[in-house]
Amino acid sequence: MTEADGREGIAGVKIYYEKNYYSARYVWTDSSGYWSIWADENDRLLIWAEKAHHMFQPAPAKFTVDGKRDNINFQVVGWSDNFSDPNSGWVEDSYAKFIKDGTGEDLYEILVTGVGSSVKVTAPMVMPTSYTLGVTGYTADVLPDVGGMYGIVFNVYSFSPGDYYYVFRVRPGDAYYELVKVEILSNGYTDSTTILEGPNSIFTDSGINILEVRVNWNKVELCVNNEVVDSTTNFLPHDSSFVQAGLYAYAEAKSSHTVRFDDFNLSAIGFSPRWKVMGVMSSEQLLHKDLEIKE
Structure with missing residues (x-):
């Protein structure tokens, strides 16, 4: 879930991910800011978020898959124009x-x-x-x-x-x-x-x-x-x-x-x-x- 204020999600954010060092792919957040990707046990993932004008943290999230995760949250920490x-x-x-x-x-x-x-x-x-x-x-x-x-x-x-x-x-x-x-x-x-x-x-x-x-x-x-x-x-x-x-x-x-x-x-x-x-x-x-x- 990509949050704007700790409660609300942001739609239209590109969630990029690299799996086992292969080329990056991406998914979009839905209207509520939710997103998901599939990975196998022990896959190495590098994930980051992008949207025009916005800056997100963590940048990036990096970990080895050891089960289902539902706590990866990219929060807005900057906005520029x-x-x-x-x-x-x-x-x-x-x-x-x-x-x-x-x-x-x-x-x-x-x-x-x-x-x-x-x-x-x-x-x-x-x-x-x-x-x-x-x-x-x-x-x-x-x-x-x-x-x-x-x-x-x-x-x-x-x-x-x-x-x-x-x-x-x-x-x-x-x-x-x-x-x-x-x-x-x-x-x-x-x-x-x-x-x-x-x-x-x-x-x-x-x-x-x-x-x-x-x-x-x-x-x-x-x-x-x-x-x-x-x-x-x-x-x-x-x-x-x-x-x-x-x-x-x-x-x-x-x-x-x-x-x-x-x-x-x-x-x-x-x-x-x-x-x-x-x-x-x-x-x-x-x-x-x-x-x-x-x-």
């Missing part, structure tokens, strides 16, 4: 879309309109309350970094009034980063409180930076270009088994701001497709735009 597949599950509309840049690179672009406005897009997978999330981002405005900030939105349960989430965002032109807690108000407004902030010389001159958050329940580490720049335990996890996270763009000083993202990566023990855990969600709950009030 280079935005080359428009069907990977990200929302597309007038604010967010898959694009190719001038060199043919596959990217995901977010456009924010309105000073003080931000756009958040959550990933197609939800995750447990401890995880690592990384993405490469850069500003695509004609005058980079003067129009706003970009980053990672995380610890999202919903975008409903009364709820809250966190944002790790950067302004590379000023070598500036901050972690903010955002409380969702009514009528399309949010109230943000700065938890961490500071300058750091780790930002690249090109404006292209790798951002990462490492969440261990109530502790958060912020990373830029593979180096930890700050951390805190001033962090309030949701009382939930699973949370959402994704991409963020903020028009801070101009009426519009365009950000492009590449190489999105999630690592955790146990994932599930968003629709299985959160139910059928509206596009407003997957892509959210609001006006920020900053303390």
Whole structure:
């Protein structure tokens, strides 16, 4: 059984196996995530799982057959997207879309309109309350970094009034980063409180930076270009088994701001497709735009 969250199976996973060092063959998991192969006593088996965007553990399972086994479980430990597949599950509309840049690179672009406005897009997978999330981002405005900030939105349960989430965002032109807690108000407004902030010389001159958050329940580490720049335990996890996270763009000083993202990566023990855990969600709950009030 191939599990996403310790309970649910994943359909459409290729289970490859090598028997006694012969060429690999494969079977598919069924709609419930179950699979089976036949082998004789003392056969040597090497088995691994593959599906687009997913990373599984163990990788691989290796053993000598000594009877029936029904406890081989490949669990999702990673999910990645280079935005080359428009069907990977990200929302597309007038604010967010898959694009190719001038060199043919596959990217995901977010456009924010309105000073003080931000756009958040959550990933197609939800995750447990401890995880690592990384993405490469850069500003695509004609005058980079003067129009706003970009980053990672995380610890999202919903975008409903009364709820809250966190944002790790950067302004590379000023070598500036901050972690903010955002409380969702009514009528399309949010109230943000700065938890961490500071300058750091780790930002690249090109404006292209790798951002990462490492969440261990109530502790958060912020990373830029593979180096930890700050951390805190001033962090309030949701009382939930699973949370959402994704991409963020903020028009801070101009009426519009365009950000492009590449190489999105999630690592955790146990994932599930968003629709299985959160139910059928509206596009407003997957892509959210609001006006920020900053303390």
